[in-house]
Every structure is written in structure tokens, then in C-alpha cells.
Amino acid sequence: MLLRFTKMHGLGNDFMVIDLVTQHARLTEEKIKQLANRHFGIGFDQLLIVEPPSKPDVDFKYRIFNADGSEVEQCGNGARCFARFVRDRKLTSKRTINVETQGGDITLIVHNHNDVEVDMGYPILEPALIPFHAEQQAITYPINCHNQTFEISAVSMGNPHMVLIVEDILQAQVEKWGPLLEKHESFPQRANVGFMQVINSQQIKLRVFERGAGETLACGTGACAAVVAGRLQNLLAEQVQVDLPGGSLQIEWQGSGHSVRMIGPTTRVFEGQVRI
Numbered sequence: 001m002l003l004r005f006t007k008m009h010g011l012g013n014d015f016m017v018i019d020l021v022t023q024h025a026r027l028t029e030e031k032i033k034q035l036a037n038r039h040f041g042i043g044f045d046q047l048l049i050v051e052p053p054s055k056p057d058v059d060f061k062y063r064i065f066n067a068d069g070s071e072v073e074q075c076g077n078g079a080r081c082f083a084r085f086v087r088d089r090k091l092t093s094k095r096t097i098n099v100e101t102q103g104g105d106i107t108l109i110v111h112n113h114n115d116v117e118v119d120m121g122y123p124i125l126e127p128a129l130i131p132f133h134a135e136q137q138a139i140t141y142p143i144n145c146h147n148q149t150f151e152i153s154a155v156s157m158g159n160p161h162m163v164l165i166v167e168d169i170l171q172a173q174v175e176k177w178g179p180l181l182e183k184h185e186s187f188p189q190r191a192n193v194g195f196m197q198v199i200n201s202q203q204i205k206l207r208v209f210e211r212g213a214g215e216t217l218a219c220g221t222g223a224c225a226a227v228v229a230g231r232l233q234n235l236l237a238e239q240v241q242v243d244l245p246g247g248s249l250q251i252e253w254q255g256s257g258h259s260v261r262m263i264g265p266t267t268r269v270f271e272g273q274v275r276i
């Protein structure tokens with residue numbers, strides 16, 4: 001069968017977006033990995049799937065699969081593209097869209113044709129819920145990896161993140177430590193690994209080695225997790241500009257008891273059809 005899709009990105013974190021509201025298909029893990037392949041398939045960091053809601057009070061179900069085929073709980077850059085997609089495809093005319101994800105319900109607010117704001121929900125710091133092997137909240141917490149000790153912060157935005165502070169983002173050995181830390185045994189469901197350089201209390205630079213996708217040009221949940229980790233170490237203000245290799249996101253977190261809000265752009269690259 002032929003499946004329609006849209007190729008999109010959020011600051012270079014790129015997605016294949018499929019509407020399974022008006023189309024029907026069952027995609028296996030193997031098929032997803034094939035579609036993700038940048039030489040033999042469409043190529044993407046994540047596959048985003050739009051499904052009808054499975055409960056009241058939400059407009060859609062939002063499912064996310066990494067390039068390695070693993071289904072995951074949350075994708076921040078993808079959430080912005082999701083909002084643009086469902087409006088462009090006339091699946092809704094709403095500007096405030098509630099979606100359910102495995103990582104919890106989030107609210108998407110379409111301000112204009114480009115920028116979308118996302119209420120990403122509350123950060124999760126309880127180790128058992130991240131999940132992370134520690135007795136208490138891990139801000140910061142020493143972990144050993146191949147005889148090197150890292151002071152990390154463990155934060156979930158519905159998906160697990162570890163955040164570590166570096167002096168110079170350009171000197172950070174992301175390609176060496178990213179794959180090792182992603183699979184560190186203290187994160188039983190693996191982790192997204194954020195390397196954060198604090199420029200000042202309102203600006204950071206961030207690189208993220210993503211679980212199941214490798215280093216991406218941007219990571220929305222990673223930006224949220226980094227701001228939470230920085231604020232809890234009294235390094236950051238409530239509103240932070242997060243400079244990623246693909247561009248900048250505005251993140252706001254007023255502190256515990258508040259959800260994390262993200263604003264950033266969305267880009268539609270092309271429409272396509274693929275035989276599956």
C-alpha cells in the first residue's frame with residue numbers, strides 16, 4: 001500500500017510524520033528502522049504518528065519512534081511539528097491542541113505559522129520514575145563510566161535524560177562518551193545524554209546524544225531537562241535561551257510545581273508517499 005507522509009524538522013531534528021487518522025497501516029520495528037535509514041529509506045531521527053485519541057479531553061494520540069525502531073514516551077521538537085502537521089492536514093482547526101503521549105498529556109499552542117509553544121508538563125525527578133538507579137533526587141550524582149567519573153543530573157520529561165555540565169561545548173567528546181553514557185547501567189531504559197555549557201543565567205549551549213538516534217542537531221526534551229538541571233543547581237534563571245547546533249529554543253521553568261514551556265520553530269520540508 002502507498003502511505004502519505006510529511007518530512008519535517010524542528011531546528012534540524014528531523015521527522016517523518018504520518019497521519020493514521022485518515023490512513024491505516026501497521027508499522028513493525030523492522031519497517032521503521034528501514035524507513036529511518038538515510039540511504040535506503042526516507043531518513044529521520046524520529047517517526048511521529050498521529051492517531052485518534054484513546055480517551056476524552058485530548059484531540060489526538062501522539063506516538064514517537066526513534067530511528068532504531070524503539071517507541072518512546074516524548075519528543076519536544078516533534079510536538080511542535082505535530083501541531084503544524086495536524087493543522088496543515090486540516091485534521092483540526094484548533095490553535096490549542098491537547099495530545100496524549102506515553103510520557104503524559106501535553107498542550108500545543110500554535111501562535112503563528114512558524115512558532116509553536118508546548119506545555120511539556122512537569123519535570124520528573126523521582127529516580128524510580130525516570131527511571132534511574134539512585135535513592136534520592138539526582139541533582140547532581142556521580143556515575144562511573146569506563147573509569148571516568150561524571151557528575152550528572154537525572155531528569156525525565158516523560159523520557160529519561162542525563163545532563164552534564166561542560167566548560168566548552170565544542171571540546172565536549174560527545175561522540176566518545178554519548179554512546180557509552182546512553183547505555184549506562186544506572187538508566188535501565190537507557191538515557192538521552194545532554195552536554196550543557198552555561199554561558200550565563202539566561203543562556204546555555206547544548207549538545208544532545210539522543211537515546212536511539214545518536215547526536216541530533218536539536219533535542220526539545222533535552223533542552224527542557226538541561227534547564228531544569230541548571231535551575232536546580234541555581235545556575236539558570238526562569239527563562240533560558242538554549243542554543244543547540246541546529247538553532248535556539250526558548251525554555252521557561254518557574255520551578256517545582258510548574259510545568260516546563262518551550263517555544264520554537266517548525267519546518268515542513270516535503271510531502272511524499274512511500275510503498276510499505
Ligand SMILES: N[C@H](CCC[C@H](N)C(=O)O)C(=O)O
Nearest residue numbers: 075076077159210211220221
Ligand atoms: N531520543 C528521545 C526521543 C526524541 C526526543 C527529541 N528528539 C526531542 O525533541 O525531545 C528518547 O529516546 O527519549
